[in-house]
Amino acid sequence: MTVPVAPHGRALPILSPQKIRGLKPSLADVVEYRKSGLSLNWIVGCPLECGYCVRHLFDNFEMKVPRRLMSDEEAVASLVQHKYFEPHRTPIQLLNRATDPMLPVVKPHLVNVLRHLDNQGLTNHVLIITRWRVEPEDCAVLNSFKNLRLTVLVTHSGIDNEKIEPVDSNIAAASLRTLFDHAERYRTVLYWRPIVPGLNGSDAHLERARELSAHAHATVFTGLFFRKEIAAFYEAYGLPLPYEDTARRKIMPQAAEKRILDYFHTAEHVTAPWGALFRKTSCAVAYAHGEADYNGHYGIRELCNICPQEQLALCRLAWRKPDLAEVTQDARELGATGTVEVTERAIIVEGLDEPPRYYLQHGYGYQCHDRAKPHHYRQHGRAPIGWKAENGTTTA
Ligand code: SF4
Numbered sequence: 001m002t003v004p005v006a007p008h009g010r011a012l013p014i015l016s017p018q019k020i021r022g023l024k025p026s027l028a029d030v031v032e033y034r035k036s037g038l039s040l041n042w043i044v045g046c047p048l049e050c051g052y053c054v055r056h057l058f059d060n061f062e063m064k065v066p067r068r069l070m071s072d073e074e075a076v077a078s079l080v081q082h083k084y085f086e087p088h089r090t091p092i093q094l095l096n097r098a099t100d101p102m103l104p105v106v107k108p109h110l111v112n113v114l115r116h117l118d119n120q121g122l123t124n125h126v127l128i129i130t131r132w133r134v135e136p137e138d139c140a141v142l143n144s145f146k147n148l149r150l151t152v153l154v155t156h157s158g159i160d161n162e163k164i165e166p167v168d169s170n171i172a173a174a175s176l177r178t179l180f181d182h183a184e185r186y187r188t189v190l191y192w193r194p195i196v197p198g199l200n201g202s203d204a205h206l207e208r209a210r211e212l213s214a215h216a217h218a219t220v221f222t223g224l225f226f227r228k229e230i231a232a233f234y235e236a237y238g239l240p241l242p243y244e245d246t247a248r249r250k251i252m253p254q255a256a257e258k259r260i261l262d263y264f265h266t267a268e269h270v271t272a273p274w275g276a277l278f279r280k281t282s283c284a285v286a287y288a289h290g291e292a293d294y295n296g297h298y299g300i301r302e303l304c305n306i307c308p309q310e311q312l313a314l315c316r317l318a319w320r321k322p323d324l325a326e327v328t329q330d331a332r333e334l335g336a337t338g339t340v341e342v343t344e345r346a347i348i349v350e351g352l353d354e355p356p357r358y359y360l361q362h363g364y365g366y367q368c369h370d371r372a373k374p375h376h377y378r379q380h381g382r383a384p385i386g387w388k389a390e391n392g393t394t395t396a
Contacts, residue, residue, distance in 0.1 A: 012043065012105055014068045027058040027098060030069055031082050033355035035295065036127055036281050037091030037362075038084060040113070042075035043068050043106055044098035048131070051164035051239060052194055055098055056229040066099045072112040080120070084359045091125040091282070091294055091362060092117070102132040102175075111141055118145040125285060125294065129191060131155040131167055134175035139182030150186040151285045152179055153220075156212060157194060158205045163239055173212055180215040187288035190216035191281070194224035196242045197256045206263045213264075213277065217288035220278045221260055223252030261306060279303055287311050292318030296366040299345040322347065322364045330360060338371070 020028050023044070030042045045066040046055065055061045070078070079085060079092065094110060095101040101110045114126065126148045134152070142150060156172040159165035179188040192209050195201060213219040226247060235241070242251075257279075264277050278284040280303065282295040287307075291314065297303050298315040307315075321342060328340040331349050338350035346367035347360060361368040 012066060012068045012109060014070060020069055023060070024058045027060055028069065030075060031078050032097070033084055033358045034093065034096075035354075035358060035361075036285075037093045037125065038079065038082060039093040039096055040075055040079045041095060041097040041099075042070050042072070042078070042113075043095055043109060046099045046103070048100055048103075049166045050131075052224055052226075054225065056232075057227060058098065060098055066103060066106050068109065072109050073116065076113055076116040080117075080122075084355060086363070087120075088123045089362065091127065091285075093127045093129070096127070096129045100130055100132045101128050102130040102134055102138070107138070114145055114148065114150070118148050121147050123147050123149060125149045125151065125289075127151050127153060127281075127285060129153045129155060130175065131172045132175070133171055134178050136178060136182055139179060139186075142179075142186045143182070143184040145185060149289055151189055151288060152186060153189045153191040153281070153285075154179065154216070155191045155193060156209070157192070158200045158208055159196070161199060161239070164199070176212060177215045180217070183217070187217040187285070189281075189284045189288055190219040191222075192219055193222040194250075195221055195252065195256060195260070196224050197253060198240070198242065201256055201259065203263075206260065210264060218276050218278060218284035220281050220284035221252075221257075222279075222281070223250040223256070225250055265306070276308060277306055279306070283307065283311075286315075290314070292365070294365060295361060296346075296364065299367050301345075318365060320365070322366055327360070327364065330363070331356075334359065342366075 026032070027044060030040060032039045032041065043066050044060060045063040046053070047064045049064075053061060055063075080087075084090065094113060095106065099106055101107065110128070117124075117126070128151070130152065131154065134154075142152065154172050154176040156169055156176065157165055158169050160169075176188060176190055179186075190209070190212050192212075209219070209221075224242060226242065231241065261277075276287060278287065280293070280295065280297050283293045283297055283303075286293040292298070293315050296319060298319040304312055304315070321344070324340070324342045327342055327347055331340045331347070331352065334352055334356040336349045336352050336356075341348040346369045347364065348369055348371050349357065349360070350371045352360075352370065357368045357370065
């Protein structure tokens with residue numbers, strides 16, 4: 001693995017229109033609305049080769065050298081002029097799909113875009129996810145933004161199979177400590193993922209994660225996206241298949257979750273009744289900033305049973321069931337068909353794909369689900385693999 005270094009002051013080249021046309025359309029589209037926010041990805045290509053990378057889904061895994069799809073200024077304009085962008089409200093993610101934002105050649109462009117957004121006085125949440133090196137001088141830059149609510153999430157899996165995880169997890173661990181030690185205006189979150197039983201679910205892995213969680217403002221644990229493209233990569237490289245089936249959502253088996261929660265919450269291991277551990281990324285980010293969850297997960301009350309009491313109180317105060325007539329009008333304008341419902345847990349719509357659903361969700365601070373893809377009780381929006389229904393049968 002060779003990590004390119006930025007020649008001083010030289011910007012990353014921009015791909016030619018012809019090369020951009022050769023990319024999958026979904027990769028060439030620089031703005032994508034995801035659950036944790038409106039995601040801006042104007043740089044693609046990464047040398048880090050994580051076996052479970054979502055670039056497999058974009059046929060982009062072989063592109064090891066990062067390249068821009070447009071200038072930084074054009075990228076900022078694409079984001080803030082996007083039809084779903086709302087100043088001070090829409091959460092933003094930068095470079096979380098096709099590269100690592102802290103790679104030496106990528107970082108100057110990340111900082112440039114952050115500077116442009118901050119200079120516009122925007123106070124939106126901005127999430128940056130990295131597993132690469134973060135130095136004290138980077139922290140000084142991250143602390144310098146005056147308006148944005150910035151969170152750096154550090155991915156740490158502890159997986160020691162080099163074919164799946166070629167980047168030494170100690171790099172991420174060192175970055176997390178550095179970020180935490182120097183945090184003034186930004187916050188840092190331990191992004192403990194992907195958790196895959198058999199690969200990184202041993203007591204030693206759990207103990208390591210628990211130790212690291214003391215060097216973060218919050219910790220979130222999640223499972224593996226195991227789509228057919230990623231399964232094909234595992235098979236082609238002779239890697240052990242972690243699951244027999246693939247799934248649309250992340251996989252986090254019930255037994256694995258229970259082990260983690262028991263480990264964090266038993267008196268032997270912790271002094272407080274609750275560790276600052278979360279199932280959902282937005283919950284961890286919100287907690288780190290002392291705010292209520294912007295995804296309205298409070299409606300899915302069983303998600304909150306591991307949340308610190310003071311955070312529960314914050315979310316309880318902020319959570320309001322929206323007015324049905326108002327939601328119906330908004331949903332119709334976005335193209336919803338069928339009946340719109342507002343239950344005690346979520347807004348339920350038909351005929352809207354993910355971007356408009358996330359727009360409603362972030363706008364109302366209330367979950368918004370597709371009637372055709374129900375969330376099952378206690379599975380927390382994850383794949384049904386490894387879960388039992390309330391009557392004891394498996395749900396898939
Ligand atoms: S109270 Fe519930 S919704 Fe709020 S941060 Fe905690 S887990 Fe998330």
